Structure formats: structure tokens, C-alpha cells
Amino acid sequence: EDQVTQSPEALRLQEGESSSLNCSYTVSGLRGLFWYRQDPGKGPEFLFTLYSAGEEKEKERLKATLTKKESFLHITAPKPEDSATYLCAVQARDSGYALNFGKGTSLLVTP
């Protein structure tokens, strides 16, 4: 059975304090791993897709990396506007279009 585990559940950072969020997964053949950002009262907003181990993607202060067992979302010098819940999801090759989501990491960045 496919599983996605995100850690930590919650993270509090000071502005400028870099850190990483973890997404561990087990899947029978990975088609893609997706990172989303979700603000309160809103739907998830797409950030990155990673397809194979060793792949990296960057967007502003965020960088996502992928290994065969986990993905990291690195946040460099975060700002208060980076506060949100970050969701990780995997798509298996035999799952059609379905995504299997983790429970998310709630990030709070204080000034």
C-alpha cells in the first residue's frame, strides 16, 4: 500500500532561519512526487513536480529534492509570507490520475 508521511507536523521558524520539510514515501513505482502550498481557507496551490531520484527544482526561497525514499522541501531565509501548510503527494504509475497525499506540515514564520 502506498504511504506518504510528512514531518514535522508543525514547524515554527524565525524570519531568515532556514530549514527543511521532509516527505517520506513508499509507492509501487513512482510516476511523480508533487509539492503544494495551502493557505488557510484556500485550496492547495501547486509548487513542484519531481519525477526521478536526484532531481531538484527551485522557486524563489524554496528548493525541492528527491531520493528513492523521500523528498525534502528546503526553505532558505524564510519570510512571514511563507507561512502556510505544505503538502506532499505521490502518484503511482498504476494509479491513473490519483494522488496520495500526506497530512502536511504547518509552517509558521515569525518576524
Place this chain on the structure above:
Amino acid sequence: NAGVTQTPKFQVLKTGQSMTLQCAQDMNHEYMSWYRQDPGMGLRLIHYSVGAGITDQGEVPNGYNVSRSTTEDFPLRLLSAAPSQTSVYFCATNPRGKNSPLHFGNGTRLTVT
């Protein structure tokens, strides 16, 4: 271009009542889906559609019904609401294929008393 539009934003139902959650998209996406989000759990797939006239069940389909008569609309029906269906419901579409990211609406918060 409004993207994915969900209505209503909030709804309160009594046990046993029925209602339809609406989802409309103006991006001509073939794939549409419904997820529910509950505290302490990841988003879970309820039903999905790969095109007009085609629907299928996801992980948690019981108590829900869907149809897809047009490319633009994918309503989710609760035939007899139960307190266990209290949740936030998200409609999501996919533009190009299985590797493409989902585009989400802003959700409907449903409370069943």
C-alpha cells in the same frame, strides 16, 4: 478565466438532508476530481472523471454520487448526509495528462449536524 469555481463556500445540513456541491472549470480540462480534507488526515479522493460521460470511484466513494454531462461541470451529490461527511471538499482538475499537477478550487466547508 476563473479557473476552478466551487459553490457554495459554506453549507450546514441536517442529518438525512441531500445537497449538491458544484464544481465548474473554464480551462477545458478533461480530468476532474473531488477530494475531502479532514483534520489530521491527508486529502482523500472521492470520485473522479476523465471526460464527459465517464466517472469512477476513488478511495472514499460511499455516500457520494457524481455525474459528468459536460466538460465544464462535475457536481458532487450527497444523497443522505451523515455527520461523518462533515469536511472540506475540494474539486481539482488536470490539464494535460497523468503527470500534470492538479489545479484546486477553494473548497466547500460542509457541516452536518
